[in-house]
Amino acid sequence: MRYRKFGNTGLFVSELCLGTMTFGGDGNGIWGNIGQLQQADADKLLGRSLDAGINFIDTADVYADGRSEIITGQALRNLQVPRENVVVATKIFGETGTKGTNSRGASRYHIIDGVKASLKRLQLDHVDLYQIHGFDPATPIEETLRALDNLVQHGHVRYIGVSNWAAWQIMKALGISERLGLARFESLQAYYTIAGRDLERELVPLLQSENVGLMVWSPLAGGLLSGKFTREGGKEEGSRRTKFDFPPVNVDRAYDCIDVMRNVAESKGVSVAQIALAWLLHQKVVSSVIIGAKRVDQLDDNIAATRVTLNEDELAALDEVSQLPSEYPGWMFARQGEYRKNQLKELAAE
DSSP: OOOEEEESSEEEEOOOOOOOOBBBTTSSSSSHHHHBBOOOHHHHHHHHHHTTTTTEEEOOGGGGGGGGHHHHHHHHHHTOOGGGGGGEEEOOOOOOOOOOOTSSSSHHHHHHHHHHHHHHHHOSSSSEEEOSSOTTTTTTTHHHHHHHHHHHHTTSSSEEEEEEHHHHHHHHHHHHHHHHTTTOOOEEEEETTTTTTTTGTTTTHHHHTTEEEEEEEEETTTGGSSSSOOOOOOTTOOOGTTTSOOSSSOOHHHHHHHHHHHHHHHHHHHHHHHHHHHHTTOOOTTTTEEEESSSSHHHHHHHGGGGOOOOHHHHHHHHHHOOOOOOHHHHHHHHHHHHHHHHHHHHHHO
């Protein structure tokens, strides 16, 4: 397991992060379809993750209506994990609690109440990374940032991050934080797969420019990139994708990627899922890839991706089949910037 510097901080996190969205679900609703792991199974997965060198855990207050945080916190207690050995991240935004008018969004009202509730469920005195789970058009960004900064100053939160925001929204927030001297977003949690590279258009250049970390959610596109789904209709029994078709994916494009990944996987004697994860781990912008599992064998297969090395030819083949179609103004940037890029290369060669 390798460790990567987290954004513009001095924090180091494991290249894989254990996601706990499969913890605590019940019934046939969204959380039941995603996962119904209870305490004993969660303890096993967390213990196996720690043994493999994972020091990063991600949850959210809305996962299984708070039960994921409860199970995660109890697992840390049951396993007697030293607090300084684990980086715990959670999120706020969705509707929680008694489902009142203000029990959602990114307002100061909801954030202050939300962090107290999360800390109680997790049985912690602070969270290491507190993330806004979505964009709230009803709340000024400055209000959100001031509330988060208060939590950092009071020691309830060490770092702050954001999830599922557009590039312009993040850039605006970073500008406000710099202007007002507030804690800034150190990470973005976003969807990114070899079959879904949309964030490379605007978000990746922003993250690289401003040194913001990237946490990848759903790296296997809800199981679609596991290699156990086929064009002919074959599917993995028990996969959440069979009942919860999310995130949206261009299926034809995904299967083109799977065909190439399967060839690479067979040449290395590994699973298609490991190639999909290894491709992400080879992307320099990625800080940590969030993996979730229902079984220890799934977790072990995902962890094994850290040992897969892709050579230049393999990366080129994967890039070719998955590359985004050219789109304005990107193609204009490429044309107009080529001359200046060549000048930089010439200077570097001198």
